[in-house]
Each structure stands twice: as structure tokens, then as C-alpha cells.
Amino acid sequence: MRAWFPEIAQQELLREANLKTVDVFDEITSTNDHALASIEHYTDHLPALIVARSQTKGRGRGTRSWFAADGALTFSLLMGEADIPIAPLAWHRCSIVAGVAMCQTLEQYADGDMVQVKWPNDVYLAGRKVCGILVEKREQGRPYLCVGIGVNVNNSLEQAPFDVQQRAIALTDVTHHQHFLPEVLLEFLKRFRSLCSENAESFASVLPYWRSHCLLTGRQVEMQQGERTFVGECHGIDAEGALLLETSSGRRALVSGEIVRW
Numbered sequence: 656m657r658a659w660f661p662e663i664a665q666q667e668l669l670r671e672a673n674l675k676t677v678d679v680f681d682e683i684t685s686t687n688d689h690a691l692a693s694i695e696h697y698t699d700h701l702p703a704l705i706v707a708r709s710q711t712k713g714r715g716r717g718t719r720s721w722f723a724a725d726g727a728l729t730f731s732l733l734m735g736e737a738d739i740p741i742a743p744l745a746w747h748r749c750s751i752v753a754g755v756a757m758c759q760t761l762e763q764y765a766d767g768d769m770v771q772v773k774w775p776n777d778v779y780l781a782g783r784k785v786c787g788i789l790v791e792k793r794e795q796g797r798p799y800l801c802v803g804i805g806v807n808v809n810n811s812l813e814q815a816p817f818d819v820q821q822r823a824i825a826l827t828d829v830t831h832h833q834h835f836l837p838e839v840l841l842e843f844l845k846r847f848r849s850l851c852s853e854n855a856e857s858f859a860s861v862l863p864y865w866r867s868h869c870l871l872t873g874r875q876v877e878m879q880q881g882e883r884t885f886v887g888e889c890h891g892i893d894a895e896g897a898l899l900l901e902t903s904s905g906r907r908a909l910v911s912g913e914i915v916r917w
Contacts (some may be wrong), residue, residue, distance in 0.1 A: 657681070659708060664837035668704065672844040676703035684712040686731035687789060687803035694733070694795050702738045706730040706840070713805060726809030726825070728836045732802045732844070740855040743798040747910075750775050750790040751896045752854055753802050755861050756847040757786050758868055761806075763842055765829045771870040774889075774898045774914065778806070779870050783824035804843075809833050858894050866891050871917055876900060880912035889917075 657679060665677045676697060683689055686705045690697070697703040707729050741748055754776030761770050761780060771779045778786035786806040793799045807825035815823070827833060853860040866872070871889040878885040878900065885907055887900035897908035 657708075660706060660837055664835075668837060668841055668844070671841055672704070673848070674702050674704050674844075676700040678703070678705050680705070680707045682709045682711065683707040685710050685803075686713075686729055687791060687801050688712070690731045690733040690801050690803075691791065691793055691799075694793065694799055697733055698735070701733060701735045703733045704730060704844075705733070710805075724810040726807075726811070726827070726833075727805060728808045728839055729805045730840060731804070732847075734800050734802075736798055739800060740852045742855075743792075743800075746790075746792055746798070746800050748854060748858065748896060749800060749802060749851065750788065751858070751865070751892070752850045752861065753788050753790065753804065753847060754778055755864055755868075756843055756850050757788070757804065757806060759846050759864075760839065760843040761785065761826060764826055764834065764839075769829065771868050772865065773870040773917075774892060775896070780824050780826065781829055783820075783822060785824050785826065802847075806839070808836060808839055858892070858896055862892070862894065871898075871914070874917050876914055877916035878909055878912045879915050880909060885909060885912070 660679050665679060668674055668677050686707050690705050709725065710729050713729065736743055754772045757778045758770050758772050761778065765780060769781045773779055776788040777784055786804065789803040791801045807823065809825065809827050811825050811827050812820055812823055813828055850861060869891050872891050874889050876887065876889045885900055885902055887902035887907065890899040890901055893899055893908050897910045900907045900909060
């Protein structure tokens, strides 16, 4: 029996989040890697949720690793075309939707003014990173989408090295409570599903929320896009989810790239 994720919680997730599969691991290399390597196994059992207490090779965007101590919530949601109201050609929207869904989730536990989102989907709490999201698409006869998330919940960073404390935080560091991980997860899954439906055609319904919770608005931002670098003041995102930068040569709408300074 897993005290941190009991069987009754798995059954509630299956029922309340409209899932077909919930697989829980005490340790795994990476929930995204497992999900994507097991598409053939899950293909008739989607949407599938893979949850891990510990990841030995968790991944972030690009070549980054994602490490989280015991008490973090790490999971991946694997979906097929029939599981997402957004068309596959617009699945890039799911990245921003996931970030907003996690912001709204954490607002249920912490002061909403403390929660912000950094393009495209990093979530910040009290000015420090609390959640990373990695969205990956695969074509294997048909399209599949994997949304991988690591969020610091009960893994307090109060005893972490000073430089880590300056960059990262856990929900418990703000609330001073331990939270039931399946409850936080269910809250996110419900919000993600709802936001996908609301934004199936455009980002119209999510834009007001983003604008009021954007970490970067008004800041000077440096964006690396391949060999090119763009520097300018952030003006949020547009209706397609592109980052808006007011540069010396005019406004740019950037749909990809890495923010290297802000």
C-alpha cells in the first residue's frame, strides 16, 4: 500500500478525471519517457496518467534535467487525438493551457497574487519557480500528446542551498502545510480539461488570465531563437500564444525560443 498515493485515490482519479489508466510508480526514470516508450501499450487505454514518487532521469525542456526531492508531484498525461478537443495542428496551445491550469490549481492553496506564469508554461510562486512543464508530441501512426509536469508541493526547499532557494520554492514553503498529492493532481486535471475545451478554437478565454498573471510583462527580456537573439520589453502574449516583445526594430511575436534573461 502506498500511503502517499493510495488505491482509493487512483480510483477517484479514474472516475473524476475521466481517465482510462492510472499507473503509479515509487521510482521511474522519467514519466514522459515511460509514457512515450509505452504508447503501444497505452493506445487502447487513453487518456493515461503516469505518476511517480521519484524520477531518476526527469527531463525539462531541451537538454535540462528535472530533479525533485520526495514530496514533489511528478506525472505525465498521455492522450490521443480523441482525448483533446484541440486539433493536433494546434496542440502547441496545450503548453500554455497547462501552465494556466497549474496556476489556477495552486491558487486554491496559496494567495492568487503570489502565483504567476512565465512563458511558455513555467509556474512561479512568490517570485520563484514552483513548477516545470514539458509537452511533447509524437506521431506513431496517429498523433499522441504527452504533458509532463513536476511541481514542488511538499518537498520544502527551506533547507536547500541559498542559490537554490533564490530560484525555487515549494507550495508547503508558503502554506506551511503538507498537501495530499492526489488532491492537487485532480484539481489540475479538471482545470486542464476544462481549459482545453474553452480554448479549442483560440486563446480568447485564457488571455485575460494570462495578462493578469504574466511574470514577464513590463520586463526587459532576452530571447534566444537559434542563432538569433531578440531583446525587448515583454507585452504578454497574443491570441496565438506567441510572446510579444517590443524591440528597437518594432514589435515581435515569437512563437518559439528560449528566454535566457529577464
